[in-house]
Amino acid sequence: MKDSENILLQNFDIAPFDAIQNEDYKPAIEAAIAQARQEIDLITNNPDPATFENTIAALDYAGYQLDRVTSIFFNLNSAETNETIQKTAQEVSPLLSEFSNDITLNEALFKRVKNVYDSRESLDLTREEEVLLDKRYKGFSRNGANLAEDKKARLREIDTELSKLSLTFGENVLAETNKFELHLTDEADLAGLPESTKEAAAQTAEEKGKEGWVFTLEYPSYIPFMKYAENRELRKKMAIAFGAKGFHNDELDNQENVLKIVNLRQERANLLGYKTHAHFVLEERMAKSPENVARFLQDLLEKAKPAAEREFAQLANFAKKRDGIEELQKWDSAFYSEKLKQELFELDDEQLKPYFKLENVIDGVFTIAQKLYKLRFVEVQDIPKYHKDVKTYQVFDDQDNFIAIFYADFHPRAGKRAGAWMTQYKGQFKKDGVNERPHVSNVCNFTKPTASKPSLLTFNEVTTLFHEFGHGLHGMLANTTYPSLSGPSVYWDFVELPSQVLENWCYEPEALELFAKHYETGETIPMVLIDKIKKAANFQEGMQTLRQLSFGILDMSWHGADPSGITDVKAHEKAAFENTKLYPDVAENCMSVSFSHIFQGGYSSGYYSYKWAEVLDADAFAYFKENGIFNAEVAQKFKDHVLSQGGTEDPMVLYKRFRGKEPNPEALLKRAGLIK
Numbered sequence: 001m002k003d004s005e006n007i008l009l010q011n012f013d014i015a016p017f018d019a020i021q022n023e024d025y026k027p028a029i030e031a032a033i034a035q036a037r038q039e040i041d042l043i044t045n046n047p048d049p050a051t052f053e054n055t056i057a058a059l060d061y062a063g064y065q066l067d068r069v070t071s072i073f074f075n076l077n078s079a080e081t082n083e084t085i086q087k088t089a090q091e092v093s094p095l096l097s098e099f100s101n102d103i104t105l106n107e108a109l110f111k112r113v114k115n116v117y118d119s120r121e122s123l124d125l126t127r128e129e130e131v132l133l134d135k136r137y138k139g140f141s142r143n144g145a146n147l148a149e150d151k152k153a154r155l156r157e158i159d160t161e162l163s164k165l166s167l168t169f170g171e172n173v174l175a176e177t178n179k180f181e182l183h184l185t186d187e188a189d190l191a192g193l194p195e196s197t198k199e200a201a202a203q204t205a206e207e208k209g210k211e212g213w214v215f216t217l218e219y220p221s222y223i224p225f226m227k228y229a230e231n232r233e234l235r236k237k238m239a240i241a242f243g244a245k246g247f248h249n250d251e252l253d254n255q256e257n258v259l260k261i262v263n264l265r266q267e268r269a270n271l272l273g274y275k276t277h278a279h280f281v282l283e284e285r286m287a288k289s290p291e292n293v294a295r296f297l298q299d300l301l302e303k304a305k306p307a308a309e310r311e312f313a314q315l316a317n318f319a320k321k322r323d324g325i326e327e328l329q330k331w332d333s334a335f336y337s338e339k340l341k342q343e344l345f346e347l348d349d350e351q352l353k354p355y356f357k358l359e360n361v362i363d364g365v366f367t368i369a370q371k372l373y374k375l376r377f378v379e380v381q382d383i384p385k386y387h388k389d390v391k392t393y394q395v396f397d398d399q400d401n402f403i404a405i406f407y408a409d410f411h412p413r414a415g416k417r418a419g420a421w422m423t424q425y426k427g428q429f430k431k432d433g434v435n436e437r438p439h440v441s442n443v444c445n446f447t448k449p450t451a452s453k454p455s456l457l458t459f460n461e462v463t464t465l466f467h468e469f470g471h472g473l474h475g476m477l478a479n480t481t482y483p484s485l486s487g488p489s490v491y492w493d494f495v496e497l498p499s500q501v502l503e504n505w506c507y508e509p510e511a512l513e514l515f516a517k518h519y520e521t522g523e524t525i526p527m528v529l530i531d532k533i534k535k536a537a538n539f540q541e542g543m544q545t546l547r548q549l550s551f552g553i554l555d556m557s558w559h560g561a562d563p564s565g566i567t568d569v570k571a572h573e574k575a576a577f578e579n580t581k582l583y584p585d586v587a588e589n590c591m592s593v594s595f596s597h598i599f600q601g602g603y604s605s606g607y608y609s610y611k612w613a614e615v616l617d618a619d620a621f622a623y624f625k626e627n628g629i630f631n632a633e634v635a636q637k638f639k640d641h642v643l644s645q646g647g648t649e650d651p652m653v654l655y656k657r658f659r660g661k662e663p664n665p666e667a668l669l670k671r672a673g674l675i676k
Contacts (some may be wrong), residue, residue, distance in 0.1 A: 307542025364515020
């Protein structure tokens, strides 16, 4: 195919999913890399003296076509992949790593950047321009521009290998998730499961051409099974399968990949003059250093652990009293926690699900966005989709100005990785007098509709939808000049603030009354259930906090010290978890080998940021609560100083502009019930 015939190399605004063939991606990426190289060469070889406009700004706008093509390709590799796409990803990732290195290791280009950087005091730059200049200079210096040639060559090798290893890691986790199924034919094995869960499992079995019921490791199947199935042996079988992904010493095993990744990251950091990968990463985070992260995690651990141990003892006693369980195991956790919650609060997810029809929750989050930020969402059918499940919307403000395109992809399938995330097919930026508006996507894995019921969400799925939509608002409301500073292009321990703060509305009667309506009767959720939701909000908060801290500690154990002496992934993980352990270890399981956040996603040395951002979100929501959760003035300040500003200033400066002061950590501890 000629480049001129490749749809991905045409001038398009909206991703042309309906016209793309799998075979288009590799030639399009190769051609877009070539075009981007030409754009970079024009900047590098410009005979005029280096200025902010002809070097720094020009670099930020360069490679636009490549950004568009790769965003489409890699987003689909997460949301709707197949063998061809995965093979292409392995082929193009080294090309993209090489291209990235060719930029940051380009001496002539770095010289132009450095000339502008060295003269920055005499330039009349805006604050956003200052931040971009600083980011661009650090982008070179932190990625090898000052290295000797032999070290630059080694850096290239490392980056190429890391890109491949990360892809392989993710492919293995997805394959392991798809490979396992629990096929049941005896209805007695379904004891305790809600009708909706049984119906979904029967539908899965039918789709696979089998009798009976099939349960999988996808969250909408796995979680209700672990929460409600009375058969302890079957819960054990499911839990071990879930925890053993990538840990079978076979072709899908990720142990070697983990060791290779952490050692290459360490070598890379050392090459660049940093003690560890965490020292390198955290230099450009709010936390600033591994020592600060360690103090933060330890401080929270000291406050949460006593509460967690009390809650665990309560749960163990409850399980023993109810069923004679002598030692609580991990496969008992969700089951007995759910039963205990029902006893303490007379509340369970099955009671709530009828009030959380997916379409109603979507309408609810749209209504909340309208009340807070004056946004209007209009579903449209003429925007191309990559799968029939995807919903597409145009977003407008109260003056009918076009704000964004929003894609919503909410159900699991074989080609989609687990979890939930926000991404973009086009970022926001301003150029040549035009404010280019973003195309934002939320991807989740929620319970599918069945033959008799619509998609009814658990309360946890409701908060997940709000969380990802909060990220979406960060992208949709972006209003900056430069692409690399726009929307969620912020420090990674700040990026979770917009998402986590929006979850708070799920617990407020004033918000719930907007959308929590029974799918059959239309009845608004009764106040008595709202009260129970609020009372149960802190249920096992100590245990939940300990669990999150354990993940942050595991992340730092891999990246905050030299990993070269680690030979046994499981043994290392077990030692890292020792101080946060409540349940006995399961020998067949290992979390690290499927910990996609840190080995496939961008959270290496950054998993702590979920708890870090909780400090910000609890403090921010306390400000809303003081003034009313739909207070227009507070919402406008959050939009003006956080959501629209992207990475144009230091996050703490932006936060203080919104809040008037630094965040108070006590707001989180009080909300969690860990202090009075």
